[in-house]
Amino acid sequence: MKYMLLIYGDEQALSETERQECYTESTQLAHEINSNGQYLAANPLHPTSMATSVRVRNGKRLVTDGPFAETREQLGGYFLIDAKNLDEAIAIAARIPTARKGTVEVRPVIEIPGLPTE
Amino acid sequence: MSKDETERVREQVDAVYRSESRQVLATLIRLLGDFDAAEEALHDAFAVAVEQWSRDGVPANPRAWLVSTGRFKAIDGMRRRARLDASLTELAKQLESRTSDAEQWDDGSVEDDRLRLIFTCCHPALPPEAQVAMTLREVCGLTTDEIARAFLTKPPTIAQRIVRAKAKIRDARIPYAVPSKTDLPDRLDAVLRVVYLVFNEGYSASSGGSLTRHDLSGEAIRLGRVLIELLPEPEAVGLLALMLLQDSRRAARTSPTGDLILLEDQDRSLWNRDQIAEGTSLVERALSSRRIGPYTLQAAIAAVHAQAPSAAATDWVRIVGLYDVLSQTDPSPVVELNHAAAVAMRDGPSAGLALIDAILARGDLGNYHLAHAARADLCRRLGRTAEARTSYERALSLTQQEPEQRFLKRRLAALSDQTS
CATH class of the missing domain: 1.10.8 (Helicase, Ruva Protein; domain 3)
Structure with missing residues (x-):
């Protein structure tokens, strides 16, 4: 089963060095779970100041600056993994560096037919 | 036929x-x-x-x-x-x-199935109230109506909690499994928390007219027995001991009219000796392991009370010592409050009052009625009647439970008798 691990943390909290360390550790984790066949994708995201929100209402496009919601912790990256069950997904989530300071939200992915595959 | x-x-x-x-x-x-x-x-x-x-x-x-x-x-x-x-x-x-x-x-895997069911119902990915409802429904076999009555909610509310929990078990794929060794301590804590919550809901209902709802406490004790039969971890043993020792006082802790009777005023001949004997031997068993946790320590404290012929003749030195250890392993303001009450018994009311005032000054238990009731009681014993009245009144304004309210009102009335 596929799980999306959404990584939330205070995007102001890390120094540049800490951010690089976080990337290194996350890359290492990605390689480890890849060797078990559990890795599907992962990426950090640019901060919410880079975000643009798009809505279409009555056929009219509304484009605004900023994230969907202003929150204390922001979505800063994700892992898409393949795990046997929720406990396995939780075990991987707990190894993501930001889990120690922020929060990792584990969401099971709905598989729908007809999506393009690689 | x-x-x-x-x-x-x-x-x-x-x-x-x-x-x-x-x-x-x-x-x-x-x-x-x-x-x-x-x-x-x-x-x-x-x-x-x-x-x-x-x-x-x-x-x-x-x-x-x-x-x-x-x-x-x-x-x-x-x-x-x-x-x-x-x-x-x-x-x-x-x-x-x-x-x-x-x-x-076969029998081995069937015993594991009971554990699988308990761990799945108490999975931390389910909301706490759903863990309780699932455990009572699936593990104990209570009907939704019975659970609703015990928790003073409507059956559809409980039914909905169970439906949602089952949907999450299915859709998020919560495994039907006994947790791995690394996860076991945390997951067992979650199970014990559910069992103790069920017990406490039965032992001291959070609101409403009846102070005890025996059925739930009985269910929790039964669950505790199943658990130590399947998984004899020291803290599971400690929790069963704690529940038995608390339950042993059931007949003595309320008057025939449903009023609350404090430990120090209870008729100790009403305490259930069989439960005390079983609880005490379980405490000893849990203490003999090297891993002593908060349930075992609380059970050990309850066992000291259970063995004392009266409040005055209680081994308060040992109780203060056990609270000292408890506040290191599981620090919380409530543990500190109980520690202060024990110190008051060992060293006199003014020593206990100083500790309670320090806790309240930090603002930790400002809305906890028992902190104010304990403070009031020590002031009363020291003859500081005006302060005692203020604290009893504060406690009264903070509790919703009728027997507690009646108890506090009686104490307030007794203060007026003293001064007049």
């Missing part, structure tokens, strides 16, 4: 239902991979039992018979529905081959 004979078989089936239905359900959930399908299969199996056992007699191993019949009924049902939905044919075939192995319901 005579009418008496039919009646006798029905009674036997009822007895088997009471003793075996939860184990059968736990195994069927594993075999069928779905809570609802397993419950349906359980019902079907018992329906067949009533019919067949009155004809052929009760089988030698009713549990294995019920599991096997339930499984067959589930596969059969799926085949019949497959005429409308072709995808079920394959599923039924898979299920049949996957579960045909007879050893899948």
